[in-house]
Amino acid sequence: MPKTPISLIVDDSCPLIHVYQYHRAARTLEGPTTEDGRLLAAAVPNDFLDRFCDVAEAHGMAGKFSIVPSPGGRGDVARGVEGFDAALTRQWLDTARKRLSARFDFCPEMITHHLALDLATGGYFPENENDWSQRQDRATLTPYITHALQILKDAGVIATGVTSPWVFGIEVEPEYVAAIAAARKAVYEDNFSWYFLHMLHDRPDARPWVASREGGSAVVSIPSTLNDFFWPTIDSPRTDRAYIESAADLYLTADGRKGKIREVLDAGGWPVILSHWQSLFSNGLETGLAILDEAGHRIDRALAGEVEWKSCLEMACMVVS
Numbered sequence: 001m002p003k004t005p006i007s008l009i010v011d012d013s014c015p016l017i018h019v020y021q022y023h024r025a026a027r028t029l030e031g032p033t034t035e036d037g038r039l040l041a042a043a044v045p046n047d048f049l050d051r052f053c054d055v056a057e058a059h060g061m062a063g064k065f066s067i068v069p070s071p072g073g074r075g076d077v078a079r080g081v082e083g084f085d086a087a088l089t090r091q092w093l094d095t096a097r098k099r100l101s102a103r104f105d106f107c108p109e110m111i112t113h114h115l116a117l118d119l120a121t122g123g124y125f126p127e128n129e130n131d132w133s134q135r136q137d138r139a140t141l142t143p144y145i146t147h148a149l150q151i152l153k154d155a156g157v158i159a160t161g162v163t164s165p166w167v168f169g170i171e172v173e174p175e176y177v178a179a180i181a182a183a184r185k186a187v188y189e190d191n192f193s194w195y196f197l198h199m200l201h202d203r204p205d206a207r208p209w210v211a212s213r214e215g216g217s218a219v220v221s222i223p224s225t226l227n228d229f230f231w232p233t234i235d236s237p238r239t240d241r242a243y244i245e246s247a248a249d250l251y252l253t254a255d256g257r258k259g260k261i262r263e264v265l266d267a268g269g270w271p272v273i274l275s276h277w278q279s280l281f282s283n284g285l286e287t288g289l290a291i292l293d294e295a296g297h298r299i300d301r302a303l304a305g306e307v308e309w310k311s312c313l314e315m316a317c318m319v320v321s
């Protein structure tokens, strides 16, 4: 029997900047904090990427890995992230290319994952990219996505698709999809793209689908089917084994009989696991990454004959073939 694809979506990843710090409203004068009152880290050290790669490689994981091109609007990944030695941005990109490119697709998550960039002036609109996007059409979205892709290309990154920060473009989705196709064609001369927008966590039977075939281009929508169960680690000081195992149970119990991955497989869907750089980083405790590692072990042991790790592009190719 053919194996079912399983995939890992990593959102909000970028060199150095803890992008989540920009999304969480500040409750103290020192800045935004976790629910239990610890200050959110301003930066994510490069060696966290090394440890993520260790876990992904150990289990042969595949999926997609966002690279926010201009995280928080602070410099960009081609020139260097503002406030840090440019060599650190280059080192992060080198590691991502060397260790992830074989099994993960890279993509922008629009430009800043924060305020929308005014392409005409280089300044910022007073609203985030999500709010801005919902009133746009292909005439404005195409140059916006082209700019995002071009920064990654200038940084030596091949981006095969696009991730939507928040639910970017959901109100104007046909225009958004047309803009993705046009921008990918303009920057990479490629007629085949995927995008991540839909979180179908109450639709365990969901699989990717072809969103558009227009003018010789095809765009495939890759939905996530599993919630980000790593998320509560941002707000918890716990790092003990029992905590890690109970969170891993939400994905798959050690015997492989229960958990959301099992539910999705039983419903005939493809398990596409949503995660975020900040929920794996867990404000420096890296508890989310430990849960991912434990879930990876369980998938290896209990589901080896049933699932196969696939990148987003690989899943997209399966859908059109």
Ligand SMILES: [Zn+2]
Pocket (backbone or CB within 6 Å): 011, 012, 109, 113, 164, 165, 166
């Ligand atoms: Zn995001």
